[in-house]
Amino acid sequence: MRTKILVMAIFGMMMMSANGFATDYVPEDLTIGGGKQSLLTLKEQFFKTSDRDQQVIIVKTINKHTSTDKFALLAEIVEFDVRTDKLGNFCHPDAVLIALEALVQTKDPKWETIYFNLINKYDNTKVRMTAAKGLALIGSPNMVPKLVNMIKNELSYKNFREDNQKMVADDMVVEAIVMALGEIGDPRCFPALLEIVTVQNHRFQTIQAAWNAMEKLQW
Amino acid sequence: MKRLWLPAFLLILAVSGFAEEKPKVSLTDEVNKSYRVLLDLNNTFEDRKKAAAHLKDMFVNGKDETVIDAIVDLLLYAYDQSNYKEENDKEYKSDMIALELIQILELSGDPRIFPALLNIVVKPNHAQATIMEAWKAIKMIKWKDK
Numbered sequence: 001m002r003t004k005i006l007v008m009a010i011f012g013m014m015m016m017s018a019n020g021f022a023t024d025y026v027p028e029d030l031t032i033g034g035g036k037q038s039l040l041t042l043k044e045q046f047f048k049t050s051d052r053d054q055q056v057i058i059v060k061t062i063n064k065h066t067s068t069d070k071f072a073l074l075a076e077i078v079e080f081d082v083r084t085d086k087l088g089n090f091c092h093p094d095a096v097l098i099a100l101e102a103l104v105q106t107k108d109p110k111w112e113t114i115y116f117n118l119i120n121k122y123d124n125t126k127v128r129m130t131a132a133k134g135l136a137l138i139g140s141p142n143m144v145p146k147l148v149n150m151i152k153n154e155l156s157y158k159n160f161r162e163d164n165q166k167m168v169a170d171d172m173v174v175e176a177i178v179m180a181l182g183e184i185g186d187p188r189c190f191p192a193l194l195e196i197v198t199v200q201n202h203r204f205q206t207i208q209a210a211w212n213a214m215e216k217l218q219w
Numbered sequence: 220m221k222r223l224w225l226p227a228f229l230l231i232l233a234v235s236g237f238a239e240e241k242p243k244v245s246l247t248d249e250v251n252k253s254y255r256v257l258l259d260l261n262n263t264f265e266d267r268k269k270a271a272a273h274l275k276d277m278f279v280n281g282k283d284e285t286v287i288d289a290i291v292d293l294l295l296y297a298y299d300q301s302n303y304k305e306e307n308d309k310e311y312k313s314d315m316i317a318l319e320l321i322q323i324l325e326l327s328g329d330p331r332i333f334p335a336l337l338n339i340v341v342k343p344n345h346a347q348a349t350i351m352e353a354w355k356a357i358k359m360i361k362w363k364d365k
Contacts, residue, residue, distance in 0.1 A: 029358070030358060031358075032362075034362045037330070039335055042337070043340065098241075
């Protein structure tokens, strides 16, 4: 009986996704115009709720907006929890991640401080890794000293253990930062990269990323 | 003179109290009649369906733009049923009315309808068909910056 119910539930879920009726569904061919007025409506609706699905739908809808002013709103959503520095998140990490991915694609240097603050303060690994990717795509050397400090001190563990979730999550962020440093190519990060490959208090993937980054440095 | 303040204050309160019963925009009398019928979810499904049809007629043939204001108000405040359950017949029928109201908005393509439609597509307070109709109506908005 239980198996029957389970099979029916799985089938039901498959049917829902097959029809595109996900709970955070937004039509692919949607276009939102209306300039600042409709963006304001979207902003008001977003900050009315902390519900995951509602926030995701609104962020996806903002992405469909025709105005470039949408990026300022996406940036506001992305940095809201970091800026307000409250306990717990108001913006769901899934919504933040979608907004951040759209920002990152702009490769606009004006968002680099936001990316750095996310890497430094946000409590979701995927978001922090995407923020590091944002810095890599910008390729600006401004952030190199701060990023180096982060991987050498704040995110480095002398007794790194792969069975410690927090350490592994932080190390995934280190890997993303190392990749970003490779893309930036600034030789000032060489000592930090060398430390990663020699001390080896990181995951294999991070050490490999450090080797790759070293090859990309522009001496 | 002081004695006049209290009645004047009460008069203002009474007027503002009555004013809240209407949407903030002024509706034409014909539209207001149908709006009143639709506003009360305890009115019968048939009466509300007739009122919705009347609103459609007022918009299509009567070119009455206040129909849009009335519907936006209804969708935002009366037909936004929290904890909506399709198994509840009364709620389901009200949602069918909401779907008809959205179809009237669709004809307008007016950007003023966006907040009401957005409120529908984000919340789980409606049937799937109603949400899909709201998306369709959003896609049909004639944005003024295009």
